[in-house]
Amino acid sequence: DAKTTQPTSMDCAEGRAANLPCNHSTISGNEYVYWYRQIHSQGPQYIIHGLKNNETNEMASLIITEDRKSSTLILPHATLRDTAVYYCIAENSNSGYALNFGKGTSLLVTP
Amino acid sequence: NAGVTQTPKFQVLKTGQSMTLQCAQDMNHEYMSWYRQDPGMGLRLIHYSVGAGITDQGEVPNGYNVSRSTTEDFPLRLLSAAPSQTSVYFCASSYGGRKTQYFGPGTRLLVL
Numbered sequence: 001d002a003k004t005t006q007p008t009s010m011d012c013a014e015g016r017a018a019n020l021p022c023n024h025s026t027i028s029g030n031e032y033v034y035w036y037r038q039i040h041s042q043g044p045q046y047i048i049h050g051l052k053n054n055e056t057n058e059m060a061s062l063i064i065t066e067d068r069k070s071s072t073l074i075l076p077h078a079t080l081r082d083t084a085v086y087y088c089i090a091e092n093s094n095s096g097y098a099l100n101f102g103k104g105t106s107l108l109v110t111p
Numbered sequence: 112n113a114g115v116t117q118t119p120k121f122q123v124l125k126t127g128q129s130m131t132l133q134c135a136q137d138m139n140h141e142y143m144s145w146y147r148q149d150p151g152m153g154l155r156l157i158h159y160s161v162g163a164g165i166t167d168q169g170e171v172p173n174g175y176n177v178s179r180s181t182t183e184d185f186p187l188r189l190l191s192a193a194p195s196q197t198s199v200y201f202c203a204s205s206y207g208g209r210k211t212q213y214f215g216p217g218t219r220l221l222v223l
Binding site: 032034041042043044045046049087089091098099100101102103104 | 115152153154156169170203210211212213214215216
């Protein structure tokens with residue numbers, strides 16, 4: 001599984017777009033990028049995943065660079081409820097069951 | 112759908128006691144797993160199951176047992192609780208082994 005690097009913490013003003021970066025320079029061709037978040041004291045929540053194309057769903061957008069060495073999760077209009085730890089995970093979907101959660105990025109959305 | 116449910120929400124044990132953490136899902140997911148999360152740490156996989164009757168060890172299996180007699184339930188047993196097992200325990204499930212997993216609300220365990 002590819003190692004991912006994320007900033008420890010970020011701030012974002014409510015209503016603004018939150019752009020959370022992730023570096024995965026050693027990612028291999030069959031490894032997907034998954035994003036989860038964990039709101040304080042709750043279980044992790046799946047957000048989005050992608051292989052090489054940009055993806056969008058009702059929660060967020062995922063932008064993956066053409067060389068796939070990095071990606072950005074975009075929350076288009078952050079709310080206070082988006083304050084959470086965001087985990088970027090790069091794994092082969094067939095490599096076994098475990099998700100390798102690292103330390104993630106602690107996002108604070110401020111009024 | 113209730114999704115993934117866990118009971119109890121909070122438990123205090125004395126060293127040496129045993130207990131079972133319950134996990135159930137109503138999504139007909141084949142895959143279920145248990146993670147633990149220690150303060151300031153990421154989640155670590157304890158045990159997982161790819162279907163009824165099939166279980167396997169994760170990264171930190173020592174001190175824990177699991178069984179999977181039905182698709183819906185995946186209980187985690189602590190045989191003889193130790194203070195090092197103080198943690199928050201999350202159960203997760205997914206369909207087809209994919210890594211888009213659904214997590215329960217967690218059980219907070221304190222071992223004195």
